[in-house]
Amino acid sequence: MKIKTAITNFKQDKEFIRGQDLEELIKNKSFVESIFLILKGELPSDNETKMMNALFTAAIDHGPGTASAQTARITVSAKNSMHTSLAAGILAMGDRHGSAIEGAAKFFQENFDCDDVESLVKDLKEKKIRIPGYGHPFLEYDNRVDVLFEVAKETGFYGKHSELAEKVRDVLNSVSSKKLPLNVDGVMGAIISDMGFDWKLGKGFFIIARVPGLVAHIYEEIVDDVGVRRMDQGDIEYKGK
Amino acid sequence: MKIKTAITNFKQDKEFIRGQDLEELIKNKSFVESIFLILKGELPSDNETKMMNALFTAAIDHGPGTASAQTARITVSAKNSMHTSLAAGILAMGDRHGSAIEGAAKFFQENFDCDDVESLVKDLKEKKIRIPGYGHPFLEYDNRVDVLFEVAKETGFYGKHSELAEKVRDVLNSVSSKKLPLNVDGVMGAIISDMGFDWKLGKGFFIIARVPGLVAHIYEEIVDDVGVRRMDQGDIEYKGK
Amino acid sequence: MKIKTAITNFKQDKEFIRGQDLEELIKNKSFVESIFLILKGELPSDNETKMMNALFTAAIDHGPGTASAQTARITVSAKNSMHTSLAAGILAMGDRHGSAIEGAAKFFQENFDCDDVESLVKDLKEKKIRIPGYGHPFLEYDNRVDVLFEVAKETGFYGKHSELAEKVRDVLNSVSSKKLPLNVDGVMGAIISDMGFDWKLGKGFFIIARVPGLVAHIYEEIVDDVGVRRMDQGDIEYKGK
């Protein structure tokens, strides 16, 4: 196996990330600036850094009830290590959990220059194709959306993808009987698109943001140690072979 | 399954991380400040933030040849999703890869008040117990160590655990024939100890730091798409059943 | 979380798999008969048992060079446990490794009554849609295919899906310049279809078959213990940021 890479290089005991001396990064740059660098190949402006900080913070945790927090906590409760439990948490991030950032960014990047959003949305609704990034399992309204757009406007990253995201929400709510707010995944998908990131990095953004939350859940489970989490037999119903 | 948690709470559509309003965090705090908050239960000082940024940046990537980068790249090359490939990368972080932060922190926290380091080290050497955080597979000298201690001195986190780390290195090198530098895992283990973090969070620190690097490797493999990475048959030797 | 299940039930300290007393299964049935039972809800006939044995055996291993064997061996070489390393191996089973059973079974089940296979295949070729289950990375000809069809004919499971599989191969090779043999995934997809299994179980068949092979690879790596498998620095080429 041979690998060609543009990410990290070593020269005479020195390490370079995307051409930048790692020692300088450690001394002079924040972690989020280095994340931006490693994902995009260049150091960020102050506005880019501010926006990235807001995006990652917005998704840092969403309580112990999510699929990823549950699998992580069950796994560590069976006496597993931090990294094994964290991987179990990440595996739960399927198409129904944490994936809408990527799906929404893909949709916005493919349709940002659409001049008839109403027809586009109605057409998809007719074909029963769900647009990712709208609706929430238990929140009526997600405050993180407003705050992220506020920061996006301040930093100059409220652009055509974000506009499209809001237009789509308006059309969706005019044609749907149930309330479909733009959710935090949708707004993140719109803003990373306005920052020029490839939608294929969408899930990566979510995972970078959520890993510290999962580490906290796993650590809490280690410290509190309530024993292996089995289901109550009473919660299991046998329905015949 | 019931869970008691101190991490995240919801009140009337508002989310709180360790008691802090998430909206305020998004607007006013950096991602690293929020990571500190979620792991430690309180917001960091400026010095704590600076030190955390340096620690995470130092471990952001170490090239495509590490066990975790390899498993992540092989997994995505077999056409897997970002999160599945990332989990495969994290699974490779066993006792021989990325674990020495935790092992070193545990050692420093258990021995920080040892008054005869020389005997301690010699005794372990005799019992053939390896102290984690020393030595490197291919670098003679790891520049990241000096830089991290420099930042630790500036921010006030070069304390008794860091001192012990250097003393242990000196004794090790006086009794060992091969050079055993303090490596980046060792210095990170010492500094998180001087910052007051439980050693049980050591592996968590490493994973938070390295996930962006793994995301970059997986994304590069997706974009370059060289096909599924199988071993060359010539690299496989059959040694008899 | 409440779960309704038809798989396993407990009554007064007795366990039942799909309604069958587990004690009786242990005493009187083979493991493969119990696998059939748990997947299909009924005990197999002798012919079904024979066919299942052949299918699982055919996929038990394919050497250390596959994506799954590599990730499993790298992971355990970094000092991980058996189950963590095995999970890493399984994660590498993406769309390009071990997935063609399911893809082929889906294709055969959707097209088993197609009366113009030639047009179907040519049409897909024109649209550049690859039919799963044909071609092999390094074998010109896969002997396992003939043997599996031989057993299928003996046991009465060479039916319309298997016939379709062979017809498709013939058309493919008449229109394609490179040789496209039916591979072991393709023939397994055809036979499980002729046995009446849902294609959604196709990947499950592959994993059940391959897990013992992966266990053997991980165990070999534990016993031989050559140290953590890093890439040779000489195999890494830096191509510019």
Place this chain on the structure above:
Amino acid sequence: MKIKTAITNFKQDKEFIRGQDLEELIKNKSFVESIFLILKGELPSDNETKMMNALFTAAIDHGPGTASAQTARITVSAKNSMHTSLAAGILAMGDRHGSAIEGAAKFFQENFDCDDVESLVKDLKEKKIRIPGYGHPFLEYDNRVDVLFEVAKETGFYGKHSELAEKVRDVLNSVSSKKLPLNVDGVMGAIISDMGFDWKLGKGFFIIARVPGLVAHIYEEIVDDVGVRRMDQGDIEYKGK
């Protein structure tokens, strides 16, 4: 990366497992015989085959409430693939779930020639070291134990490790206030020891046995599709930061 292996070899388009022609295995041997071969390097006798079938069948499933079934079902409920969900299930097999086979086998192999079991057990009890393979979370008595020993006696694999397992149980129950039956993990650990398997393969035995059960649970969740499994907010208690 170069690998030396004794497991699988290719010669002129033919595949050999531990020196046996795979075609012959497919035609003439059962899956369990091939599993024995790949793990032990030789084909089993009829008694070995019978014993292996009983062992694997005994652990094929234990209901949807185990840690592994839960993580597998939660993961697939978030719309993940079969292999990703299965890996999540396997990750939950930590020291408190499915590990006692290995732990018990290790204990029996290290102490099979102990001539004072009573002192050994009492000594460990005093040091608060738990012997793996005894006790059960919700069954008072595990019928699988008797049945497995019955088969072991029939096939000649009730040997000194199994005898030790029963002696240890008797001593444990004479000194402990709560009932500590030999559980299915313990008896499996004893029997694989009497069959001559290295205890390091113990977890591998459990995983091979349980994978079909997990595949059945994941498939049931795919077919029933109840949506992503989040915790009920009412089951989460906030205990202060």
